Amino acid sequence: MPLGNLTSQFFANVYLNELDQFVKHTLKVKYYIRYVDDFVMFHHEQNKLKTYKDAIQTFLTKQLHLTLHPEKTKIHNLKRGVPFLGLKIFPHHKILTAKNRRSFHRKYEALYASYLKKEIGYDTIYNFLEGWLARAISCSRQYGSG
Numbered sequence: 041m042p043l044g045n046l047t048s049q050f051f052a053n054v055y056l057n058e059l060d061q062f063v064k065h066t067l068k069v070k071y072y073i074r075y076v077d078d079f080v081m082f083h084h085e086q087n088k089l090k091t092y093k094d095a096i097q098t099f100l101t102k103q104l105h106l107t108l109h110p111e112k113t114k115i116h117n118l119k120r121g122v123p124f125l126g127l128k129i130f131p132h133h134k135i136l137t138a139k140n141r142r143s144f145h146r147k148y149e150a151l152y153a154s155y156l157k158k159e160i161g162y163d164t165i166y167n168f169l170e171g172w173l174a175r176a177i178s179c180s181r182q183y184g185s186g
Contacts, residue, residue, distance in 0.1 A: 052076045055104065062099050067092055073124070080124050089115045127179060134179050144172055 063069045071082035083089050100106040121128035126140040154160045
């Protein structure tokens, strides 16, 4: 199935529901977030996170025949920010990553060039900017304020 396909996202969520249940009910992780195949969990003890990581790797290997990506599976200090879905998450706020901001500029420049050549209309650029603005606004909100 192509990456980004809604069907592949749906099946990833169905398949990884077992992981969610394991993390929530067996490991009893209090702060756990998963979006398709990306997930983060928070804990104030680094050793506890290492224990969770090992248990999850074992579970994924034995039960779901999957492995954690060795380069993307890391334990971060929350004070320095945790990268997740193009954001850097801090204890009381989140920001767009520099990579995500560069991606916005590249896409905008390409859309603008297409607009000048009359290959696309105003609505295409408007919809793109509206989506990015909504994301930027959601990032600027502090936790607990909406």
